[in-house]
Amino acid sequence: MNMRTETQIEEALKDKSMAQNETHPLKMRGEKVCVYYGEKQALYDVDLDVRENQVMALIGPSGCGKSTFLRCLNRMNDTIDICRVAGKITLDNEDIYDKAVDVVELRARVGMVFQKPNPFPKSIRENIAYGPKIHGLARSKADLDEIVVTSLQKAGLFEEVKDRLDEPGTGLSGGQQQRLCIARAIAVSPEVILMDEPCSALDPIATAKVEELIDELKENYTIVIVTHSMQQAARVSQRTAMFHLGVLVEEGPTDKMFTNPDDKRTQDYITGRFG
Amino acid sequence: MLVFWVFVSILIVAAAGYFLGRTRALSSAGGDIRQLHSVPGYHGTNVFLFTAVPSLLVMAIWLLVQPLAVQNAVTSMIPADAVPAGSSMSIIMADVQRVADGLDTAIQAGAMTEEQASSLDAASTDVRERLAKVGVALAGDVRPEVLKAAQRYRALTATGSLSLAIVSVVLALGGFVMAWRQIAPRFRARNTVEAFVKGLLIAAASIAILTTVGIVLSLIFNTIEFFGLYPATDFFFGLTWVPSFGGGSELGILPLLWGTLYISFIALAVAVPIGLMAAIYLSEYASPMVRNFAKPLLEVLAGIPTIVYGLFALLTVGPLLLSVFGDNTVGWMQAGTAVMTAGLVMGIMLIPFVSSLSDDIINAVPQAMRDGSLGLGATHSETIKQVVLPAALPGIVGAILLAASRAIGETMIVVLGAGAAARLSLNPFDAMTTVTAKIVSQLTGDADFASPEALVAFALGMTLFVITLGLNILALYIVRKYREQYE
Numbered sequence: 001m002n003m004r005t006e007t008q009i010e011e012a013l014k015d016k017s018m019a020q021n022e023t024h025p026l027k028m029r030g031e032k033v034c035v036y037y038g039e040k041q042a043l044y045d046v047d048l049d050v051r052e053n054q055v056m057a058l059i060g061p062s063g064c065g066k067s068t069f070l071r072c073l074n075r076m077n078d079t080i081d082i083c084r085v086a087g088k089i090t091l092d093n094e095d096i097y098d099k100a101v102d103v104v105e106l107r108a109r110v111g112m113v114f115q116k117p118n119p120f121p122k123s124i125r126e127n128i129a130y131g132p133k134i135h136g137l138a139r140s141k142a143d144l145d146e147i148v149v150t151s152l153q154k155a156g157l158f159e160e161v162k163d164r165l166d167e168p169g170t171g172l173s174g175g176q177q178q179r180l181c182i183a184r185a186i187a188v189s190p191e192v193i194l195m196d197e198p199c200s201a202l203d204p205i206a207t208a209k210v211e212e213l214i215d216e217l218k219e220n221y222t223i224v225i226v227t228h229s230m231q232q233a234a235r236v237s238q239r240t241a242m243f244h245l246g247v248l249v250e251e252g253p254t255d256k257m258f259t260n261p262d263d264k265r266t267q268d269y270i271t272g273r274f275g
Numbered sequence: 276m277l278v279f280w281v282f283v284s285i286l287i288v289a290a291a292g293y294f295l296g297r298t299r300a301l302s303s304a305g306g307d308i309r310q311l312h313s314v315p316g317y318h319g320t321n322v323f324l325f326t327a328v329p330s331l332l333v334m335a336i337w338l339l340v341q342p343l344a345v346q347n348a349v350t351s352m353i354p355a356d357a358v359p360a361g362s363s364m365s366i367i368m369a370d371v372q373r374v375a376d377g378l379d380t381a382i383q384a385g386a387m388t389e390e391q392a393s394s395l396d397a398a399s400t401d402v403r404e405r406l407a408k409v410g411v412a413l414a415g416d417v418r419p420e421v422l423k424a425a426q427r428y429r430a431l432t433a434t435g436s437l438s439l440a441i442v443s444v445v446l447a448l449g450g451f452v453m454a455w456r457q458i459a460p461r462f463r464a465r466n467t468v469e470a471f472v473k474g475l476l477i478a479a480a481s482i483a484i485l486t487t488v489g490i491v492l493s494l495i496f497n498t499i500e501f502f503g504l505y506p507a508t509d510f511f512f513g514l515t516w517v518p519s520f521g522g523g524s525e526l527g528i529l530p531l532l533w534g535t536l537y538i539s540f541i542a543l544a545v546a547v548p549i550g551l552m553a554a555i556y557l558s559e560y561a562s563p564m565v566r567n568f569a570k571p572l573l574e575v576l577a578g579i580p581t582i583v584y585g586l587f588a589l590l591t592v593g594p595l596l597l598s599v600f601g602d603n604t605v606g607w608m609q610a611g612t613a614v615m616t617a618g619l620v621m622g623i624m625l626i627p628f629v630s631s632l633s634d635d636i637i638n639a640v641p642q643a644m645r646d647g648s649l650g651l652g653a654t655h656s657e658t659i660k661q662v663v664l665p666a667a668l669p670g671i672v673g674a675i676l677l678a679a680s681r682a683i684g685e686t687m688i689v690v691l692g693a694g695a696a697a698r699l700s701l702n703p704f705d706a707m708t709t710v711t712a713k714i715v716s717q718l719t720g721d722a723d724f725a726s727p728e729a730l731v732a733f734a735l736g737m738t739l740f741v742i743t744l745g746l747n748i749l750a751l752y753i754v755r756k757y758r759e760q761y762e
Contacts, residue, residue: 076650079645081562105652107652112650114643114650116643118643120647120662121644121665121666131651134651134657184647185650188652
């Protein structure tokens, strides 16, 4: 990275209101989180707090464990046979790895949007209605239609697709598909939305739309986003956590992280010396 | 014999050509392999191919054509009035063939010389007796024109073989010399070999396709012949199947078709749910260890010969069903052979088809689909039911249709498990039979291939072929449509 991009980052930060982190209550907390894939340890004693109605960006070079940590937050790692999680992760002060926790319910509260848009091969309407239907969130068909419309509106997609709600979701463009996936996640009314590099498969215009959307969504939801783009982290997040080799290097307000990081590794990474 | 030795020597020359060509290529470049366009092995292979391929190709075609040509020439020698009543030209020709073979055997056994064999005269010698001495038994006395024809047959065959030997040796040597002279550092032997390989692959593909065409054509011609003897409407819409070789048969396909469809339906009703659920368990729930163990085990079922399934139906399933539904209890079933028996066993046979194909298709559904659903808080089975299966459905339908064509074409299980009575009945515990089983029974035994009772087998076969072809095309169409979904 060079001087020009650094200036861009600074500009992006200037626009942002200073995040008053302490006024936001704690939503999720990881304590001494260790993750193993078989014999290999992928995360080492990660302590990280996620606060309500904020966007937390997880950055770091490939293979640093940021996606692994993200997937621990709604126990998506359970679907990988060889994966083992140690430590404690809480949602509203409840341990989500407790035996009494229903993982299905947890995932309804902590939704997820993936790297590659993955709409189901169903119609746009059914894509959105899928979650509310399985969780029984709608009392009637009209109720369900209402959820579909509001979810699409919140995801900023409604105007583009309102005339073709019954056409397959796979027929949309990449950026529209990703916003459809976000709408699908919103439809279940989650408290936290996890996003795993949601813009890596999108072009800059679609990326800008999704980023704008993330910024709006933080009014109602808590968002954790993994990103490879430093500018994106700077643009959308209030707090940033830097991972390296499975270790949480540093965590702090985004503006501080990008202007005056404590750790040399963070400094090197955001200025492009490695990663 | 001559032809065999020519064949062997061509191969030897070609093999020698390989080594010589390699050496010559290397020496043409002054021993420096980098000066050659193609590595020496390609030059060697080039010589081998030019020596062997054209001559062996001509040999193969010649060997196919020669008997026909000789047959034609000899047939014209036998006057039409020499054919006795009740016999036919083909029977006479078979006699000619036998006598000619007998003469060959006699010469080999040393009972007569080559000149004696060609100068034998039916009037002065008892050919039958002389051949009997060397162990060649003939049905009746050899008539003069047959002996003449046989001698002519031998003479023509001998000339043919000799010319074949000469032609193929000349071709082989010509190819050798031509390829030999081509060898030069800049000669693109590699490209020539490439062209040969391509030709070989095309030939292999054409053989498969041409055979299919041949089979279909023979079916079609015999079917047309059948419909010349028996009205098509009676065949397609007749409700009774009573073949009698004495004439006056009723050959309606409907009872057979009904049996086929009924048994296939029961088989699919067994195989589809079990196979599909087994596939879902194996691909979605089973741990890798269980999967690695259970999948091959399930596929062993596909390797069991169908006759073994037939025995299983006859000896185990039939009696078992009879004890449950027989006269002692509800009285629905009169004998062990029934639609239900054959259907159940055939269903078991089809389980691995359905499960193996569906398993592959379910695995082909991208993990992203499952993640998307699980990430919304759906349970595993909700994900399978609402996302994975709908996404895999076209492929699964394709798998089921393939299994259906297997069921429709199945014979042994039906012969042993379902009985032989052609009947239109709704009771699944009645004995019925299928198209395939009847094809077997129409063609086994001393069938006269000119009678409608035998020819009906081809019409039955053609009908089945059209049905399974239609199912396969439908299956392929659906599978192809499915493929487009993720692209």
